[in-house]
Amino acid sequence: MKARRRLPLDNATEVNTSQLAYGPTEWDDYDVPPLTTGLSNEKMTMWAFLGSDCLLFASLISTYLLLRNRVGPDTDGSTAAELFDIPFTSVSSFVLLMSSLTMVLAVTSIGRGEIERCKMWLLTTATLGAVFIAGQVYEFTGFYREGLGFTTNISSSAFFTLTGFHGVHVSLGIIMLVTLWSLISRGNIGAERAETVEIIGLYWHFVDIVWIVIFAVVYLIP
Amino acid sequence: MNVVTDSHLEGTAEHEDHGLSDLGYIKIALLLAVLTGIEVLTYFVDFGVLEVPSLLILMVVKFQIVISYFMHLKFDNKIFSYLFITGLVLAVVVFAAMATSLVFWTDPAGCDAGRFC
Amino acid sequence: MAITEEPPLILEIESGETKPSTGAFARPTNAKGWRAWVFTVDHKKIGIMYGAVAMFWFLWGGIEALLIRSQLLTPNGTVLTAEQYNQIFTMHGTTMVFLVVMPLAAAFANYIVPLQIGARDVAFPRMNALGLWIFVFGGIFLNLSWFLGGGPDGGWFAYAPNTSVTFSPGAGMDFYAMGLQIAGIASLVGAINLIVTIINMRAPGMTLLRMPVFTWMILVVQFLLLFALPVITVALVLLSLDRTFDANFFNVGMGADPLLWQHLFWIFGHPEVYILILPSFGIVSETLPVFSRKPLFGYSVIVISGAAIGFMGWGVWAHHMFASGLGPVSVAAFSATTMFIAVPTGVKILNWIATMWGGKITFTVPMMFSISLVSMFTIGGLSGVMHSVAPADTQQTDTYFIVAHFHYVLFGGALMGLFAGMYYWWPKAFGYKLNDTLGKWHFWIVLVGFNLTFGPMHILGLQGMARRHSRYGPEDGFDFWNLMVSIGAFVILIGMIIFAINIVKTWLGYKAGTIEQSPADPWDGRTLEWSIPSPTPEHNFDYVPVVTDVDDFWHKKYQKDENGKLRKVADGNAIAQLGDQHPHLPSPSYWPIVLASGLPLIALGLIYTLWLTGIGLFVLVAAIYGWSLEPHTDPDAGHGHGDDHDDHDGDHSDNLIDLPKDESTEEAPVG
Secondary structure (H helix, E strand, O other): OOOOOOOOOOOOOOOOOOOOOOOOOOOOOOOOEEEEEEEOOHHHHHHHHHHHHHHHHHHHHHHHHHHOOOOOOOOOOOOOOHHHHHHHHHHHHHHHHHHHHHHHHHHHHOOOOHHHHHHHHHHHHHHHHHHHHHHHHHHHHHHHHHOOOOOOOOOHHHHHHHHHHHHHHHHHHHHHHHHHHHHHOOOOOHHHHHHHHHHHHHHHHHHHHHHHHHHHHHHHHH | OOOOOOOOOOOOOOOOOOOOOHHHHHHHHHHHHHOOOOOOOHHOOOOOOHHHHHHHHHHHHHHHHHHHOOOOOOOHHHHHHHHHHHHHHHHHHHHHHHHHHOOOOOOOOOOOOOOOO | OEEEEEEOOOOOOOOOOOOOOOOOOOOOOOOOOOHHHHHOOHHHHHHHHHHHHHHHHHHHHHHHHHHHHOOOOOOOOOOOHHHHHHHHHHHHHHHHHHHHHHHHHHHHHHHHHHHOOOOOOOHHHHHHHHHHHHHHHHHHHHHHHHHHHOOOOOOOOOOOOOOOOOOOOOOHHHHHHHHHHHHHHHHHHHHHHHHHHHHHOOOOOOOOHHHOOHHHHHHHHHHHHHHHHHHHHHHHHHHHHHHHHHOOOOOHOOOOOHHHHHHHHHHHHHHHHHHHHHHHHHHHHHHHHHHHHOOOOOHHHHHHHHHHOOOOOHOOOHHHHOOOOOOOOHHHHHHHHHHHHHHHHHHHHHHHHHHHOOOOOOOHHHHHHHHHHHHHHHHHHHHHHHHHHHHHHHHOEEHHHHHHHHHHHHHHHHHHHHHHHHHHHHHHOOOOOHHHHHHHHHHHHHHHHHHHHHHHHHHHHHOOOOOOOOOOHHHOOOOOHHHHHHHHHHHHHHHHHHHHHHHHHHHHHHOOOOOOOOOOOOOOOOHHHHHHHOOOOOOOOOOOOOOOOOOHHHHHHEEOOOOOEEEEEOOOHOOOOOOOOOOOOOOOOOOHHHHHHHHHHHHHHHHHHHHHHHHHHHEEEEEEEEHOOOOOOOOOOOOOOOOOOOOOOOOOOOOOOOOOOOOOOOOOOOO
């Protein structure tokens, strides 16, 4: 396993070696100098992507907030807010929150080389995520039966689009977690690639914090 | 041209020197659960005028906790924070501006679906 | 002592055939032929392809412009029907913005940035290829609309509800919405790649404030892309959901607010115009010092004002909406912020002028294009400031006055800068300079034609000629200036034909051996890309330069003597690297183009039949998995020149990260 070393700049003081990238990176096999900051390219990529995703969800949330009570001459049906089942959604939210915990535990366990434990936590996280999605599906089919579909009115379009985007993000996360689990099982990813788990974890936590905002702003705040 | 070799840092990736222990993370999760509980309480109990502010504050606190601890930003290099926080701040400020423009400062005569304002 | 690392786990390679690797298919290994381009992950080839495809779209966007000008040559023109006119001007704008200027900037960013920071390639070479192919397919997809029912007709800004199915029933707007989403993914992927590359792969000693200004501007642009693209993605998704799945976002009967589209679009759209101009600002910040033989005046000020423009660009978007009924408070606020943003831009103009002032100027073709950017952009900026005064804008908006403004800044600014870059960096990329005489003809004819085209538009606008109208009447009094404008457009065409002739002639001449090969440093440049051979060797740098200063390469050539005078101590071509090393390079890959091909299938399916979407999704997912499972290096890969793999120094690592060795006393790159 190669540690990336950060070079001292000319006349610079001691190299800060406490923040080193670890594990194979895209450039590990090639003849390149160490990375400038000593940080991992892949991790930086994920953080940049998450910063970008903030704008995506901010646009969707703002759109929902703007449109949620709008009515026009053709409006029919209730707004989404009128059909919320807060206790049910609270349980879903709690489940997603706990999945963040299990994700962290997956990261720490592979960091310690505990492969089997990591796999267990990864599966748990994926399962909790799936439970969350199942809850969303149940909730949405319930709304649909009560007359609130995607195309019913502007409030419902906005609601389903926002939560749908979030749900797709969660689902992609579940797929990534399961894939990760299977790659670890096959031996493609071991302790020296622990960072891969961490990076997927970052994505998963992001999906969780977006839900924290959605739950507060869409469901709870009147 | 000197080159630093740091032999004590070879070996497997470890977070022992920064970040929490497993127990620490579980405590954080419990804290998050409690905060969520309080949020949900606003549905059952009337907080009156405090409802919206407390929900917002709780939301921000939970957000901050997950980012700093679960996502490790508190312990990681500042560059990651800059990357993410820039996006976050930009998102909040720009869309707050859009919202105020659309909601508060429209035609003083009011807005209804019959006219565009 | 150079950094020693464990020899990579890569098997030592034998020359000869490839055995299937652990990826799903054997990786491509071709060094020549079309496969060397289609499967490449080399940033230089990718940059050249971005540029070539962009020039193709430039031709097409130019034809669209000429169609517009033919239609408007005379009152009540009959070249185009109103419906056709709507499609043509929509696609002219969309093409020029998304398929020409942005990819040309990407071409330069991809080719030049790694060279300027002393890197081997970008952080994620396969992802770089992915961005290219997604862009290629996105552009093709967008223009398929012409053959499948007609182009989009809602303007490049696509205001909803005008672009909803009720008012725009053809499939054109669907092609627009999905085509731009596809292109947006390309730019996003490229942005992330370049951000990580610039932050994390700089040569030792190159702090951020020693980076060339071009790289700085590209960095700012990538951040703008990173944060602006999601907003237009949402806008386009909402539009697509309305059009394809009957959502109600822009259904006024359901209570929709048309301003929502405008806000979302322009929150993207304004940073977008800075995305369009900042790369060219970066280019001229490179050429002006070189051809004035003076350092850039106020390096840190230029860098900071570039960042300031990027930052402040987020606060001005509603100046595109002054006449939309925002209300007086919003209008006043955005009017003020728009005036403020002129300040950092003005600072840059002044600094460029100060750079030239007192310098020893050579009027090479890149220099002429650069100077024209400074002057033409200033004119465009002046009209821009006039728009910022909201009451005045109420008269100017939706007239040709605005058209004049943005063409002065986009053509006179961005495009002139990009031409400067082409002439400047052509020898680095291709190994020979473009012909100087033809270049000068190109420049002057284009400059005259450009001013003849867009100058009179100021007058027409203030006379009241409206934008986006397919015709004007004989009673309007616009005849004379429209005639001038249209003539100007065809003069531009002549200039561009000369440019095309230049490219072909010099290429043929180079192949025939009648045009001399350029040395590493044909312009006596200041930045690192001139310290390696022309054309750039595949591996870029033999060994990584160690940087101690801004314009580090210049300082290796010119140093102050004891009287403080600058003296030439070395010739650039003498101290340039030789390009004779053979380090490991990232292997080519099929997956980027395969993955990219899934996207237009998904989009076509959403317009026509979901079966296509399913196939596209399958291709996408399969490509993602294939890509992830493909090792970063092909274990059977060579060193990039198809040469054998003898262990050059017997240490079994063939490690060529050759930082200057400790025992040597020189720091300068050794020729």
